[in-house]
Amino acid sequence: MAVMRLKTRFNAKAGLADLWDYLREPRPYRWPLLALSFAIPLSGLAMLTRESHFRPPDAPKVTFISTLAEGRSDEEIRRSNLENQKRKEAREAELAELREKKVEAYKTLGRATGLDVDKMEREAQIENAREKAAAEARQRELYQAGSGG
Structure with missing residues (x-):
C-alpha cells in the first residue's frame, strides 16, 4: 500500500490557477460580486474586532427630604x-x-x-388558638435556628 503524500493531494497552485482563469473570463457583474464577496466577511471581522469601552454609570444623587426639624432634642x-x-x-x-x-x-x-352562631364562634376561637400556637412554635423554631442553638 503506497502512502500518498499530503503535498500531492492538496495543490494550492492548481487552485489559484483555476481561480485566476475564472476571474479572467468576461462575466457580467464579476467585479461587483467579487467586491461584495470580500466585503461581507471583512465587515463581519471588522465588527467582531471593534473594542467598546463602557464607563460605569454615575452614582445617583440622593436628596433626603425630611419633615422633621434638624437638631431636635432627645426630649x-x-x-x-x-x-x-x-x-x-x-x-x-x-x-x-x-x-x-x-x-x-x-x-x-x-x-x-x-344558624348556631355560638358553636361557630367556639370553633373559630379554637382554630385561632391553634393558628396562634403554630405561629409561636414557628417563631421559636426560627429563633433557635437563628441563634445557633
Missing part, C-alpha cells in the same frame, strides 16, 4: 414618638371596635337565619 423626639404611639393605639382601638360591630352584625344575621 422632643420622645414626645413625638409618644404622640405617634397614642395615635396608632387610637386607630387600632377604632379598628377593633369596627371589627366587633361587624362580628355582632354577622351574629345577628346568623341567628335570624337559624
Whole structure:
C-alpha cells in the first residue's frame, strides 16, 4: 500500500490557477460580486474586532427630604414618638371596635337565619388558638435556628 503524500493531494497552485482563469473570463457583474464577496466577511471581522469601552454609570444623587426639624432634642423626639404611639393605639382601638360591630352584625344575621352562631364562634376561637400556637412554635423554631442553638 503506497502512502500518498499530503503535498500531492492538496495543490494550492492548481487552485489559484483555476481561480485566476475564472476571474479572467468576461462575466457580467464579476467585479461587483467579487467586491461584495470580500466585503461581507471583512465587515463581519471588522465588527467582531471593534473594542467598546463602557464607563460605569454615575452614582445617583440622593436628596433626603425630611419633615422633621434638624437638631431636635432627645426630649422632643420622645414626645413625638409618644404622640405617634397614642395615635396608632387610637386607630387600632377604632379598628377593633369596627371589627366587633361587624362580628355582632354577622351574629345577628346568623341567628335570624337559624344558624348556631355560638358553636361557630367556639370553633373559630379554637382554630385561632391553634393558628396562634403554630405561629409561636414557628417563631421559636426560627429563633433557635437563628441563634445557633
